[in-house]
Amino acid sequence: NAGVTQTPKFRVLKTGQSMTLLCAQDMNHEYMYWYRQDPGMGLRLIHYSVGEGTTAKGEVPDGYNVSRLKKQNFLLGLESAAPSQTSVYFCASSPTGSGGYTFGSGTRLTVV
Amino acid sequence: SQQGEEDPQALSIQEGENATMNCSYKTSINNLQWYRQNSGRGLVHLILIRSNEREKHSGRLRVTLDTSKKSSSLLITASRAADTASYFCATEHSGSARQLTFGSGTQLTVLP
Numbered sequence: 737n738a739g740v741t742q743t744p745k746f747r748v749l750k751t752g753q754s755m756t757l758l759c760a761q762d763m764n765h766e767y768m769y770w771y772r773q774d775p776g777m778g779l780r781l782i783h784y785s786v787g788e789g790t791t792a793k794g795e796v797p798d799g800y801n802v803s804r805l806k807k808q809n810f811l812l813g814l815e816s817a818a819p820s821q822t823s824v825y826f827c828a829s830s831p832t833g834s835g836g837y838t839f840g841s842g843t844r845l846t847v848v
Numbered sequence: 849s850q851q852g853e854e855d856p857q858a859l860s861i862q863e864g865e866n867a868t869m870n871c872s873y874k875t876s877i878n879n880l881q882w883y884r885q886n887s888g889r890g891l892v893h894l895i896l897i898r899s900n901e902r903e904k905h906s907g908r909l910r911v912t913l914d915t916s917k918k919s920s921s922l923l924i925t926a927s928r929a930a931d932t933a934s935y936f937c938a939t940e941h942s943g944s945a946r947q948l949t950f951g952s953g954t955q956l957t958v959l960p
Contacts, residue, residue, distance in 0.1 A: 740890075767946050778936055778950035779891075786945045794947065826890055830946050836881055836893025837948065 738762050742827050742840035749817040749847045757812040757843050759827030767830045768810040769794075769837070770802060772823040779826060785810055817847045853951050854937060860957040867924040869954040871937030872917075878940045880913055880920050881948065885934045894922075894935075927958045 743758045761768065766787050771779035781794030783802040791802045799821060801813045810829075814821060824844050828837040855870045871880070879898045883891040897904045897913045897920065904911045910923040924931055934955050938948040 769947070771950075776952065778938075778952045779948075781947055781949075784945060784947060792945070828891075832946070834879070834896065834898070836883075836896055837891070838893070839883075839890035841890045842888075 740827055740829055740838050740840040742825075742843050744843060745841065746844050747846070749814075749845065751817060751819060751847060753817050754813070754815050755817065755845075756814075757825055757827075757845075759810045759812070759840060760808055761810075761827075761829040761838070762808060763829060763831075763838065764807070765829035765838070766807070766832045768804065769828045769830075770800070770810065770812045771826045771828065772796065773826060773842075774823050782812065782825075817845075819847045821845065822847045854935070854954045856954060857952070858955045858957070860959065861927055863927060863929055863958055863960050865927055867927050867931070867956055867958070869922045869935050869937075869956070871920045871922070871951055873920075873937075873939045873949075874918065875941065877915075878942055880911075881938045881940070882909075882911060882920075882922050883936045883938060883950075885936065885953070887933075891936065924956075927956075929958050929960045932956060932958045 740761045769784040770782040780796050785791045785804040788807040803811045824842050827840040830837045881896045882894045885891045895906045908925045913920045934953045936953045938950045
């Protein structure tokens with residue numbers, strides 16, 4: 737099925753470890769986003785990209801880095817994981833014109 | 849900071865009844881969108897209403913937008929048990945690279 741694919745689906749990290757979350761979309765969307773979702777809260781934007789080779793900070797960027805080397809991929813990195821980064825992470829993409837986002841199924845990350 | 853705030857936070861109804869959820873926001877928007885999230889899944893786009901539109905329909909969904917009051921409502925008619933999910937409103941603002949700001953959601957439970 738066409739859409740947004742996130743890997744991995746689950747991960748447990750120890751404090752201080754690093755990891756990269758992968759997001760791939762096959763809809764030729766220009767815009768891609770990383771959000772985190774915490775219990776009882778809506779989604780908060782971490783970083784976003786308006787095209788290949790470009791990235792920008794969102795509402796909660798601290799502790800995360802991103803890269804968009806190819807149009808279809810958007811990577812989210814945690815260099816030194818902290819318990820406060822325990823969350824569910826969602827990647828999404830959208831076209832440049834009007835239209836809704838397409839979301840991935842999420843990555844549930846626990847930092848112990 | 850979250851732009852949209854949903855009301856109520858939780859809603860429980862019987863199958864066949866209508867469900868109404870409300871969303872308020874703070875600053876001017878390009879459009880407002882509604883998403884559904886089933887437990888443990890990603891968000892699914894339901895409907896988008898532009899700032900110059902007042903009402904929009906899609907199947908059993910009816911969305912209204914009142915820009916003077918900075919509020920929107922989502923009506924689900926003849927609800928089904930399968931409509932049980934969390935519903936989020938999200939706002940898109942001018943010059944925002946189509947970033948969406950999400951509310952904290954309404955948990956809808958439809959009892960069979």
